[in-house]
Amino acid sequence: MPLLDVGVAMRRSVLHWWPDTRQERQNTLKGLLFVSPWILGFLLFTIYPILSSLYYSLTLYDIIHPPQWIGLTNYRDLFLRDPMFRLVIGNTLFFVVIGVPAGLTTAFLLANLLNNSVKFRPLFRTIFFIPSITPVVATAMVWVWVYNTHYGVINSFLASRGLSVIPWLSDPKLAKPSLIIINCWAQGSAIVIFLAALQDVPRHLYDAAMVDGANWWQRFWHVTIPMCTPAVLFVMITGLIGTFQSFTLPWLLTGGGPNNATEVYALYLYRNAFRFFKMGYASSLAWVLFVMIVIFTTLIFRTSARWVYYGGQAE
Amino acid sequence: MNKRGNLTRRDFLRLSAVAATGVVLGACRPAVTPAPKPVEKPAEKPVEEKKPAPPTEKVTIHWWTGWSAEPLGEVAAKFSELNPNITVNWLGGVDQEKFLTALAGGEPPDAASLGAYPELFSKGVAMDLTDWINASKAFDPKDIFEASWKGATYKGKIYAFPGIEGFTRYGLCFNVDLVKEAGLDVANPPQTWDEAFEWHKALTKFDAAGNVSQVGLDPLDAMGGSIGFGDPWMWPKSWDFDYYDDENLKYNIDNPNSVEFFGVIKKFYDLVDAKKMAAFRQSYGTWTGPQASFCTGVQAMQINGYWTPGEMAHNAPTITVGYSWIPVPARRKGKKVQSMGGHYVFIPEGAKHPEAAFQFGEFTMGDTACDIIYNGLGWLPSRKSYLEKADISKYKGLDWFVRSVAEADELTEVEMDPITQITGNEWDKNTQAVIYGDKTPEQAVKDMQAKLTEELAKAQLK
Numbered sequence: 001m002p003l004l005d006v007g008v009a010m011r012r013s014v015l016h017w018w019p020d021t022r023q024e025r026q027n028t029l030k031g032l033l034f035v036s037p038w039i040l041g042f043l044l045f046t047i048y049p050i051l052s053s054l055y056y057s058l059t060l061y062d063i064i065h066p067p068q069w070i071g072l073t074n075y076r077d078l079f080l081r082d083p084m085f086r087l088v089i090g091n092t093l094f095f096v097v098i099g100v101p102a103g104l105t106t107a108f109l110l111a112n113l114l115n116n117s118v119k120f121r122p123l124f125r126t127i128f129f130i131p132s133i134t135p136v137v138a139t140a141m142v143w144v145w146v147y148n149t150h151y152g153v154i155n156s157f158l159a160s161r162g163l164s165v166i167p168w169l170s171d172p173k174l175a176k177p178s179l180i181i182i183n184c185w186a187q188g189s190a191i192v193i194f195l196a197a198l199q200d201v202p203r204h205l206y207d208a209a210m211v212d213g214a215n216w217w218q219r220f221w222h223v224t225i226p227m228c229t230p231a232v233l234f235v236m237i238t239g240l241i242g243t244f245q246s247f248t249l250p251w252l253l254t255g256g257g258p259n260n261a262t263e264v265y266a267l268y269l270y271r272n273a274f275r276f277f278k279m280g281y282a283s284s285l286a287w288v289l290f291v292m293i294v295i296f297t298t299l300i301f302r303t304s305a306r307w308v309y310y311g312g313q314a315e
Numbered sequence: 316m317n318k319r320g321n322l323t324r325r326d327f328l329r330l331s332a333v334a335a336t337g338v339v340l341g342a343c344r345p346a347v348t349p350a351p352k353p354v355e356k357p358a359e360k361p362v363e364e365k366k367p368a369p370p371t372e373k374v375t376i377h378w379w380t381g382w383s384a385e386p387l388g389e390v391a392a393k394f395s396e397l398n399p400n401i402t403v404n405w406l407g408g409v410d411q412e413k414f415l416t417a418l419a420g421g422e423p424p425d426a427a428s429l430g431a432y433p434e435l436f437s438k439g440v441a442m443d444l445t446d447w448i449n450a451s452k453a454f455d456p457k458d459i460f461e462a463s464w465k466g467a468t469y470k471g472k473i474y475a476f477p478g479i480e481g482f483t484r485y486g487l488c489f490n491v492d493l494v495k496e497a498g499l500d501v502a503n504p505p506q507t508w509d510e511a512f513e514w515h516k517a518l519t520k521f522d523a524a525g526n527v528s529q530v531g532l533d534p535l536d537a538m539g540g541s542i543g544f545g546d547p548w549m550w551p552k553s554w555d556f557d558y559y560d561d562e563n564l565k566y567n568i569d570n571p572n573s574v575e576f577f578g579v580i581k582k583f584y585d586l587v588d589a590k591k592m593a594a595f596r597q598s599y600g601t602w603t604g605p606q607a608s609f610c611t612g613v614q615a616m617q618i619n620g621y622w623t624p625g626e627m628a629h630n631a632p633t634i635t636v637g638y639s640w641i642p643v644p645a646r647r648k649g650k651k652v653q654s655m656g657g658h659y660v661f662i663p664e665g666a667k668h669p670e671a672a673f674q675f676g677e678f679t680m681g682d683t684a685c686d687i688i689y690n691g692l693g694w695l696p697s698r699k700s701y702l703e704k705a706d707i708s709k710y711k712g713l714d715w716f717v718r719s720v721a722e723a724d725e726l727t728e729v730e731m732d733p734i735t736q737i738t739g740n741e742w743d744k745n746t747q748a749v750i751y752g753d754k755t756p757e758q759a760v761k762d763m764q765a766k767l768t769e770e771l772a773k774a775q776l777k
Binding site for chain 2: 060062063064065068144148149150151159162163164165167169170171172257258259260271274275276277278
């Protein structure tokens with residue numbers, strides 16, 4: 001766009017945006033004054049670091065020496081020369097493609113169970129919610145013991161029966177599923193969201209379905225699930241973003257092993273930044289991760305029109 | 316065109332584009348680069364003036380260490396007590412991220428004992444202390460083991476005090492009772508890797524279901540797997556070659572010796588099964604913590620350093636430990652291999668009070684600090700005169716490590732590898748690939764050599 005056009009557009013926009021009356025201007029200034037701490041914080045501590053990381057991704061930068069401009073070399077190396085990049089993408093996608101649906105399904109089914117009028121329902125709800133408010137480090141420590149081959153609850157039982165123990169975290173084939181199990185266990189927040197959605201399903205829809213002779217499965221499939229799809233969309237998007245960025249559990253439980261089986265994207269990014277003194281390369285990894293998350297989120301949003309039902313919308 | 320005077324989407328996008336371009340250009344200015352502040356080097360001063368002058372006003376200096384052990388705080392407190400003009404503010408448990416962030420922000424501590432020293436020295440993180448140390452009257456440089464000085468020196472310049480701790484790294488430690496129980500001769504411990512493997516076979520036990528209940532030797536436990544952070548890489552030392560040539564900046568990993576030791580490690584793991592060995596390590600933990608396999612009596616042998624007698628006395632007082640030389644290849648049978656390593660006190664570039672920090676560094680080399688650390692932690696310094704006066708009999712077996720310095724055929728030091736942490740990562744990655752059968756030893760050493768050569772070329776060195 002010609003620079004002149006941009007200038008004209010800016011002036012016009014600013015002029016139209018600025019209030020006409022003195023009172024309105026005063027109100028606007030006061031409003032801006034009140035939100036300015038947030039705006040400044042946002043610009044300094046969010047926007048500036050984000051844009052700095054974009055710049056650093058185009059440099060050779062070890063934190064200690066000044067960055068050297070190398071253009072797109074980091075990105076070229078990532079895509080064409082780094083076998084670890086492909087490996088961590090594969091591992092991360094495994095968690096996204098298998099782990100996110102597994103966690104979502106578990107949370108939805110548990111929410112359905114907890115939505116029934118069972119005895120001690122508030123107690124069960126609390127029990128299922130506790131893992132999501134427990135610090136991840138504490139969760140990891142608990143699971144280190146659960147999965148322990150010598151002292152762990154499952155393996156102790158197996159060993160006491162003369163059976164072979166299960167190397168949950170030391171078998172490259174089992175390590176990823178073991179982490180997914182923990183993810184399914186810590187779905188308290190998603191359960192609460194699904195519970196709210198389930199309680200919002202109009203009762204008359206079930207009544208109508210029952211009058212039509214629908215059994216429980218048909219009611220679940222044709223009434224419950226469609227009415228909860230907005231919540232499913234929300235949980236899926238947040239779960240996907242969280243899984244792409246997952247760091248703490250693999251770091252604490254496996255350190256990326258065994259044999260790189262759980263070396264996920266964020267671990268590799270961290271190692272490059274703070275262990276290998278490759279902040280420029282780590283920044284390029286961060287931007288590629290951002291683009292991947294945007295692509296996956298956009299894809300889900302684009303397809304959501306086909307499977308998400310918002311109450312009251314026209315067929 | 317917008318006739319109502321509201322901001323249209325197109326207008327908004329135009330404004331955003333202009334604003335974003337402005338911020339990007341602003342962010343690209345070289346002035347924002349958080350480079351460490353240059354510090355005047357003392358090298359240009361005449362010899363008499365090289366020793367830093369003690370501060371005339373009261374100053375507070377900050378000393379960051381990687382460990383959070385309380386005796387280090389006592390060292391700082393004692394120095395502050397003896398030097399009223401300088402207060403040392405000690406912060407323990409500092410990781411590399413915190414240190415690098417402080418450095419990038421231009422607010423490093425005045426003294427630090429953390430990180431991968433060769434990497435930090437080669438990148439210019441630490442101040443050149445050569446002249447100040449040479450002019451120091453606080454200690455005699457000849458009283459320090461040469462190997463320890465080598466670990467503090469990069470390209471002929473001294474960057475740190477060999478303080479805190481710095482002594483022998485290797486010994487084959489074995490559980491005497493388990494060895495006797497297996498019918499092996501404690502008076503004749505294995506000298507070669509083949510003999511060590513025979514002991515490993517005799518000492519490894521499985522239950523009826525095939526679960527491992529006792530391991531002979533995990534060759535990657537403790538110093539067997541360690542590299543960097545003050546520790547030399549044991550395997551090349553055992554095979555008697557330097558994996559890194561710091562004069563010509565070249566790696567020498569792709570060679571038959573490396574192939575051989577990767578093969579030895581695999582053989583030890585294959586006997587137990589890689590998955591079971593990894594599970595065993597995860598279950599008990601490594602090194603000499605209270606729950607570690609060696610301390611709980613389910614691992615019979617371990618390659619570990621001079622701190623083992625002290626840590627075993629605290630964490631497993633009922634276990635009797637024997638000590639011997641680390642195994643070597645059969646063709647080198649009888650060779651006694653030992654190596655020094657250790658930790659340092661360095662002054663980061665950009666430190667606010669380098670003179671006061673230097674005075675504190677000198678103090679860490681003296682008897683008072685060494686006593687606090689040895690009595691509190693069992694760590695020994697690299698000072699020969701202190702070893703003569705310290706009560707070595709305090710920990711059973713420590714005398715073997717002290718004697719080993721004089722008896723060793725080969726006494727080596729930490730390699731000044733400028734990308735130690737990448738080397739450590741490649742070592743870990745490739746040993747796992749070999750152990751789990753994804754790579755042959757030949758492929759692993761080739762990959763390691765290629766990767767490290769490529770990374771060294773990219774590293775921003777001094």
